Amino acid sequence: MSTTRQAGIDIVADLRSDTVTKPTRGMRTAMARADVGDDVYREDPTVRDLEERVAGMLGHEAGLFLPSGTMGNQVAVQALVPRGGEVLCAADAHFVTYEAGAAAAHGGISTRTWTTDDGLIDVDTVAGMIHPGGSFANRTFAVVVEQTANLPGGLVHPLQRLIALRELADSTGVALHCDGARLWHAHIATGMPLHVYGGLFDTLSVCLSKGLGAPVGSVMVGSTRLVDEARRLRQRAGGAMRQAGVIAAAGLHALKHHLGRLGEDHRRAHDLAAALASTGVVQPDRVHSNMVVLDLEGTGWTAAGLVAAAAEQGVLSVAIAPRRVRLVTHLDVTEQHLRHAIHVLTGLLGRGTTEADRSQRRPSQPMP
Numbered sequence: 491m492s493t494t495r496q497a498g499i500d501i502v503a504d505l506r507s508d509t510v511t512k513p514t515r516g517m518r519t520a521m522a523r524a525d526v527g528d529d530v531y532r533e534d535p536t537v538r539d540l541e542e543r544v545a546g547m548l549g550h551e552a553g554l555f556l557p558s559g560t561m562g563n564q565v566a567v568q569a570l571v572p573r574g575g576e577v578l579c580a581a582d583a584h585f586v587t588y589e590a591g592a593a594a595a596h597g598g599i600s601t602r603t604w605t606t607d608d609g610l611i612d613v614d615t616v617a618g619m620i621h622p623g624g625s626f627a628n629r630t631f632a633v634v635v636e637q638t639a640n641l642p643g644g645l646v647h648p649l650q651r652l653i654a655l656r657e658l659a660d661s662t663g664v665a666l667h668c669d670g671a672r673l674w675h676a677h678i679a680t681g682m683p684l685h686v687y688g689g690l691f692d693t694l695s696v697c698l699s700k701g702l703g704a705p706v707g708s709v710m711v712g713s714t715r716l717v718d719e720a721r722r723l724r725q726r727a728g729g730a731m732r733q734a735g736v737i738a739a740a741g742l743h744a745l746k747h748h749l750g751r752l753g754e755d756h757r758r759a760h761d762l763a764a765a766l767a768s769t770g771v772v773q774p775d776r777v778h779s780n781m782v783v784l785d786l787e788g789t790g791w792t793a794a795g796l797v798a799a800a801a802e803q804g805v806l807s808v809a810i811a812p813r814r815v816r817l818v819t820h821l822d823v824t825e826q827h828l829r830h831a832i833h834v835l836t837g838l839l840g841r842g843t844t845e846a847d848r849s850q851r852r853p854s855q856p857m858p
Contacts, residue, residue, distance in 0.1 A: 502804045503827035503834075507858070508672075508755070508780060508820035511703040517743045524739035528732050529555070536735030540742050544696060544709040547745075548688030552717035554710045554724065555738055559671045559858075560589045561729050562695030562710040563634070564596060565720040569712070570665040570692060571631040573598035578619050579634035581605045582641040585669055588858050596727065600628055609642025611635060613654045620662050632665040637687065638672045638679075640858065641810055644759075644781030644818075646676045649686070656690045666690065671697040671708075671858070675779040678752040692716065700858075701752055701780065702744035703821040706737050748821060755780040758819040758828050765832040769839040780820065786813040789839065796838060803834045 504510050513521070527533035541553035556562045563585055571577055577593065579585050581603035585593065593599040604615045616633060623629025633655065639645045659666050668691040670676075677684050688694055693712035698704035710720055724730055756779055763774040763782045771784040786793060793809035800807055810816045817831070 501830050503831045504806045505817040505831060506806050506808045508701045508818050509699055511821045513705050513740060517740050520739045520743040521736050524735040526733040526735035529734045530730050534735045537738040540738040545711045547684045548694055548711050549685035550688055550711040552714045554717050554720050556708050556710060556724060557729055559695055559697040559708040561727060562708040563669050564592045565723040566667050566693040566695055566710050567632060568597040568723050569716045569719040571599050575631040576600045576628045577632045577634055578602055578616060578630055583636045584640055584858055585634045609639050609645050611647050611651050613651055613658055617658055620664060630664055632667055634667045634669055636669040637676050638779050643776055643783040644779040646679050646778040649682055652690050665692045668694040670694045671700050674701055674749055675752055679756060679779050698741035698744055702748045704740040704744045707741050755819040758823060762828060766835060771839060780818055782817040784815040799838050800834055805831045805834045
């Protein structure tokens with residue numbers, strides 16, 4: 491649990507990210523009991539179970555267990571796009587914003603990005619950006635979609651837009667990859683079966699340590715051919731693991747015990763947004779999943795200032811822009827944490843501007 495005693499504070503509500511969760515007792519037991527083997531030789535039964543299970547859930551032929559979502563995205567896209575090819579994605583997508591330039595550095599892949607007013611994909615915008623290639627224009631080989639969309643606030647891309655994007659991709663010969671780090675949240679928020687989402691993409695990468703509470707790991711899925719190529723790329727990147735069943739067991743436990751409870755995180759995020767709505771910094775109808783983004787324009791607060799002031803009172807958050815703060819509910823956030831966060835944040839936001847700009851530090855980098 492994230493209840494700790496820190497600098498004289500009796501309770502600390504850690505809302506920085508859903509990556510901060512600790513393995514539960516049941517998860518630790520599953521890890522300790524995991525049947526293992528050498529995964530490089532494809533001999534770890536727990537890893538294979540996890541890969542096959544996730545691939546089946548998403549309606550694909552094969553899966554590949556990887557240390558991180560970044561690696562999952564990168565090996566998937568590199569399997570789809572040749573060196574020098576182009577990928578399109580949102581300007582604030584994790585793929586281009588928080589993966590240390592890996593597409594260019596490791597894959598020799600160029601990127602172009604789009605922006606939208608509401609943070610959700612606009613298929614007409616994407617259609618106007620696709621290049622067929624030629625003597626001068628770089629050819630567009632793939633489009634990356636982040637579901638849910640992190641920096642816009644955990645927003646869920648509507649199914650009909652994704653279907654239209656799939657139709658566009660089929661008509662233009664472009665591949666689709668889903669950065670599904672929090673695809674689980676879209677599934678719970680909409681009730682849409684995972685295989686429906688999975689069937690719209692050539693490849694997907696889903697995270698086990700965001701929301702589901704595993705300590706590490708992601709699974710990339712696709713056709714057997716694409717996963718075989720991604721396995722080779724994982725080896726090149728140094729991501730091959732040996733007796734990885736110890737950590738794969740955590741992912742299996744999370745899928746069994748933590749997937750269905752994500753609705754609790756969504757409810758707490760909605761409750762948090764509703765409680766803060768009167769301060770004018772959040773629109774509750776913009777909360778689709780487990781994230782609440784505070785827009786501080788006009789309040790006098792900088793994001794860094796509010797983050798620092800809240801931390802002094804035991805509420806941890808992340809500045810994602812000079813005037814925007816992100817709050818994330820997760821497995822380790824209880825009702826007590828939620829009440830504490832509401833009390834602290836409503837108090838701070840109600841102070842007005844006299845103490846608001848006491849911190850002018852640059853915003854901290856958000857935890858993905």
